[in-house]
Amino acid sequence: MGKKQTSHEEIDPLENIYTVEDLAKKHPNLFTARQLAWLIKSRHKNGLNEIGAVIKVSRRLYIKKPLFIKWFMQQEAS
Numbered sequence: 001m002g003k004k005q006t007s008h009e010e011i012d013p014l015e016n017i018y019t020v021e022d023l024a025k026k027h028p029n030l031f032t033a034r035q036l037a038w039l040i041k042s043r044h045k046n047g048l049n050e051i052g053a054v055i056k057v058s059r060r061l062y063i064k065k066p067l068f069i070k071w072f073m074q075q076e077a078s
Contacts, residue, residue, distance in 0.1 A: 018063045047071060
């Protein structure tokens with residue numbers, strides 16, 4: 001039988017937090033740092049803020065990748 005993971009063995013939630021630059025480096029075929037910065041700057045209008053995909057600590061902004069990807073996948077061309 002498989003061993004059930006306990007909470008301290010689960011994936012570190014900080015593994016899903018990215019800076020604009022790091023997310024752009026991780027997925028260069030999808031995003032540039034400028035594109036991501038613009039999306040974050042527009043977060044109050046485009047829905048990223050509403051779903052909680054952006055964290056602001058002091059003056060730095062971070063992206064919660066799972067929520068950002070969920071938002072990204074819901075976008076449609078007009």
